[in-house]
Amino acid sequence: MPVFDRQFWLILLASVLLGLCGVALAVLGNPQNSGICISCFLENSAGALGLHGNERMQYLRPELIGFVLGALASALAGREFRSRGGSAPMLRLLSGVFLMVGCAVFIGCPIKLFLRLTAGDLTALSGLAGLLAGVWTGLKGLAAGVGFARAEKQGGAAGVWIPLFFLLGLAALFVRPAFLHFSTRGSGAEHAPLLISLGAGLLLGVLAQRSRFCVTGSLRDTFLMGRRNPLLWGLVVFVLTATAANLATGNFHPGLYGQPGAHLEFFWSLLGMYLVGWLSVLIGGCPFRQLIKAGEGDADAGLVVIGMLLGSAVVQAWGLAATAAGVPLYGKVAVLAGLAFVSFNTLSGRRAEA
Amino acid sequence: MKLSDRFDLFHLLMLALALGGALVLGFSGSGSSAVVTGTSRQLEQDLAYRARIAFLRDVYAPVEELMTQGRDQQALLKLAEIARRYPGEGYGLLLRGRILHRLGAVEQAAAAYAEAVRKNPDFVDAQAPLSARQEIAALLETELQPVRQRAVGQGKSPSARRALSDLRYLQSRLAGGCE
Numbered sequence: 364m365p366v367f368d369r370q371f372w373l374i375l376l377a378s379v380l381l382g383l384c385g386v387a388l389a390v391l392g393n394p395q396n397s398g399i400c401i402s403c404f405l406e407n408s409a410g411a412l413g414l415h416g417n418e419r420m421q422y423l424r425p426e427l428i429g430f431v432l433g434a435l436a437s438a439l440a441g442r443e444f445r446s447r448g449g450s451a452p453m454l455r456l457l458s459g460v461f462l463m464v465g466c467a468v469f470i471g472c473p474i475k476l477f478l479r480l481t482a483g484d485l486t487a488l489s490g491l492a493g494l495l496a497g498v499w500t501g502l503k504g505l506a507a508g509v510g511f512a513r514a515e516k517q518g519g520a521a522g523v524w525i526p527l528f529f530l531l532g533l534a535a536l537f538v539r540p541a542f543l544h545f546s547t548r549g550s551g552a553e554h555a556p557l558l559i560s561l562g563a564g565l566l567l568g569v570l571a572q573r574s575r576f577c578v579t580g581s582l583r584d585t586f587l588m589g590r591r592n593p594l595l596w597g598l599v600v601f602v603l604t605a606t607a608a609n610l611a612t613g614n615f616h617p618g619l620y621g622q623p624g625a626h627l628e629f630f631w632s633l634l635g636m637y638l639v640g641w642l643s644v645l646i647g648g649c650p651f652r653q654l655i656k657a658g659e660g661d662a663d664a665g666l667v668v669i670g671m672l673l674g675s676a677v678v679q680a681w682g683l684a685a686t687a688a689g690v691p692l693y694g695k696v697a698v699l700a701g702l703a704f705v706s707f708n709t710l711s712g713r714r715a716e717a
Numbered sequence: 718m719k720l721s722d723r724f725d726l727f728h729l730l731m732l733a734l735a736l737g738g739a740l741v742l743g744f745s746g747s748g749s750s751a752v753v754t755g756t757s758r759q760l761e762q763d764l765a766y767r768a769r770i771a772f773l774r775d776v777y778a779p780v781e782e783l784m785t786q787g788r789d790q791q792a793l794l795k796l797a798e799i800a801r802r803y804p805g806e807g808y809g810l811l812l813r814g815r816i817l818h819r820l821g822a823v824e825q826a827a828a829a830y831a832e833a834v835r836k837n838p839d840f841v842d843a844q845a846p847l848s849a850r851q852e853i854a855a856l857l858e859t860e861l862q863p864v865r866q867r868a869v870g871q872g873k874s875p876s877a878r879r880a881l882s883d884l885r886y887l888q889s890r891l892a893g894g895c896e
Contacts (some may be wrong), residue, residue, distance in 0.1 A: 395893035403895040418762060419838065419896065470895060538744065544759060547766075548842050550895045620885045624894020627885075686896050687889035688835050 370574065374597035377570035382604030384563040385478045388426070390612050391555035395623035396482050398555075399426060399567075400475035401650035402466030405675040406684070407551050408532075411543050414676035419549020423536055425557050427654065429564015431529040434572040434658025436565070441573070446522030448662025451511040454708055455663050458642045459670020460677065461701035462650055465642070467675075467684035468635035468694050469493075470624050473578040473649045476636065477598075479625065481605035483617035486625045486632065493633035497640020498582045509712040510645055511663075522660030525668055529658075536561075550624075572659060577652035579643035624687065631690040631698065638701045645705070770846045773808045780812055789816045807836035811849050818852070823860045824880035830856065831883035834890055841890045853887055860884065 381399065388398035397403050410421035438444040466472045469490045471479060476494060479487040504510065535543060536557065546552040554560065570576070574597070581594035589595075609615040619627070626632070643649045646667055648656060653671070656664035678684045683694040776799060783792035793816055796809050803809070814829035830853055839845040841853060861884050867877035 394895050397895045400895065406895075413758075418766070540743070541759060544762065547763070548839055548845055550893075553893075621888035621892050622894075623889065623892035624896065625889060684896075686835075686838075687886055687894075 368593065371593045371596070373570065373574040374576050374593050375600050377567070377574040377576045378597040378601040379604045380570060381474070381567060381576070382481075382601045383608055384567060385474065385605050386481075386608035386612060386614065388555045388560060388563060389478075389614070391559060392553055393555050393560075394550040394553045395614070396479050396484065397471070397475060397550070397624065398478060400478070401427070401472040401654065402463055402671075402675065403471065403475065403550070405463065405650075405671050406467070406679055407546075409672055409676040410551060410679065411545065413542060413544055414672070415679035417549075417679045418544075418551075419546055420551045420679055421544040421546040422551040422554055423532060423543060423545075424554070425533075425536055425561035426564035426567075428529050428532045428536065429561045429566075430568040430571070430651070430654045431526055431658040432533065433565040433568020433570075434655040435526040435529075435568075437569040437572040438659040443572075444522070444660045445516060446520055446660045446662065447516050448521050448665070449515050449517055450663050452663070452666050454511060455646055455666045456670040456673075457704060458646050459653070459667040459672075460674035461697075461704055462639055462642050462667070463671050463674030463678055464683060464694075464697045464701050465635040465638035466650070467678040468690050468698050469632045469639070470626065470685050472651065473636075473639065473643070474651055477578065477602055478605055479622070481602055481615075482609045482622075483615045484622040484625055485617065485619045486622055486627060486629065489629035489632040490636040493636030493638075494579070494640040495582060496633075497637040497642075498579055498644055499586060499640075500637070501641045501644025502583060502586055504641075504709045504712075505644065507713055509709045511647075511712075517662065521662035522665065525657040525662070525665035526660075533561075568655065568658060571651065571655045575652075577648045577655075579640055579649040580652060582640070583644055626685050626687055626689045628685070628690045631685070631695055634698050634702070635685075638698055638705065641705050642701075645708075773806075773847065776803070777808055777812060780809075784812070784816060789820055792816055805836065807833045807840065808847060810836065811840055811847070815849070815852060818856055823856075823864065824876050826856065827860070827864070827880045827883040827887070831886050834887060838890065838896060841887070850891065854891060857884060857888055857891070861888070 385398040389395055390398075394403070404424035404427050406420050407422040407424050408427060409415055410417055411423040435444065469476070471490075473494060476487050476490045480491065576594065576597050578598065581592070581598040584592040585595045606615070616622070639649070646653070648664070650671055653664045653667040657668045678694075678697075681693060682691055683697045685691070685694055780792050780795045780799070783789075783795060793813065796813055796816075800806070800809050810829045810833035814826045814833060817826035817829060830849070834840050834853075840847060840849045842848055843850050864877055864880050864884055867874050868881040
């Protein structure tokens with residue numbers, strides 16, 4: 364265990380704060396078990412921008428803005444902001460869409476998966492199994508030579524646009540222009556105070572950029588490096604912190620039934636997260652990591668973010684997202700379409716590599 | 718930045734004018750047709766929601782009156798009559814669940830409540846005008862355990878199993894979370 368490594372301590376700090384904020388934001392008003400959930404927040408934000416019509420899911424989440432702008436500030440301060448990109452744009456865009464399909468069928472991103480587990484939601488175990496299997500499958504693909512090429516430094520300002528878009532989002536949050544929608548009921552209306560959400564987002568954005576912490580990255584590196592992987596310890600600390608915080612705030616209710624934002628279709632939870640894990644390995648990080656990378660000037664991650672926003676709108680507008688009642692038929696079809704998409708790209712990617 | 722020629726100067730001027738214009742228009746917030754349209758959209762959304770609530774209260778007023786008088790059977794007949802005109806309306810299902818629960822038909826009441834909430838999750842929101850959160854919580858409090866025993870105990874009853882699934886759905890909805 365690399366105890367004295369600065370990076371290691373940064374990862375631990377980021378993990379502790381992720382666990383604390385993940386629980387605290389829910390206590391302060393965010394939906395239960397959704398103190399931090401990239402997919403839920405993107406669905407809310409897509410609704411706020413008028414991209415779907417679910418009136419219960421419309422709120423421009425300040426946490427998302429904070430993640431990107433925090434990463435931008437940190438990258439600028441550390442002279443790490445580099446405009447880069449140019450690798451498999453269409454595949455990344457569509458990967459973003461299918462990432463949201465997988466998350467919507469499970470009801471949550473990988474961070475929320477762990478937040479659900481640490482609150483005692485045992486239905487999330489199937490999602491965890493799916494995520495692990497997906498990451499493992501993705502790694503097998505990487506080992507076989509499949510993978511999107513690395514982003515290269517680009518001329519011009521390709522990497523500036525996503526941070527700029529989120530900067531405009533920040534202005535919109537305070538100006539509240541008339542084209543934005545804000546839910547007055549449902550989970551979109553549940554939110555922590557704006558400045559606290561924004562502050563937590565900025566702080567986590569800075570730390571995630573510095574530490575490179577990522578849930579699927581932790582699992583991927585653990586498969587590769589075992590206990591020597593510092594991200595594994597980050598993940599462990601995140602889980603322990605969130606569990607302790609849930610216990611301390613009375614939000615720990617172990618069981619299968621009556622869990623917030625959960626359903627009992629375990630097979631589809633597993634497949635949804637399998638898709639998320641597999642795609643995350645191929646595109647180099649989970650939805651949270653894509654936001655952080657987009658803030659650092661990575662235009663490829665920026666395209667994934669745009670794809671995720673589009674996917675968030677689609678899952679709500681087309682009724683693909685699961686609810687406590689279960690997974691809708693076309694949600695299941697969409698997950699299978701996502702698996703077909705990633706399988707086809709793996710096959711064609713390997714062929715191109717050969 | 719070095720301004721080497723008129724080309725650069727022209728584009729810099731264009732950038733400054735475009736940004737300045739966008740900022741002035743964006744922050745002035747008046748006189749723009751887009752703003753007017755946007756306002757209307759939010760207003761339309763709120764109006765439609767309130768109009769829907771008022772309409773439902775109006776349509777189901779006779780049912781609620783019968784329920785107040787304790788004439789539950791007539792209320793069920795009236796609900797069936799309204800359902801022929803507005804099939805699949807969630808509020809009707811909610812009232813049906815309320816009546817059936819009062820009549821002691823727990824399994825049917827659970828089915829009606831669950832169907833109502835599936836159609837309109839507002840019914841479990843604490844602040845919603847037609848919220849039935851408290852009565853659903855009361856139903857869960859008293860009936861979940863007995864229904865579970867009938868569903869998984871000796872002589873498993875298929876109807877109790879369905880009711881258990883409905884009650885668990887309602888339980889999850891009451892717990893909150895994203896949807």
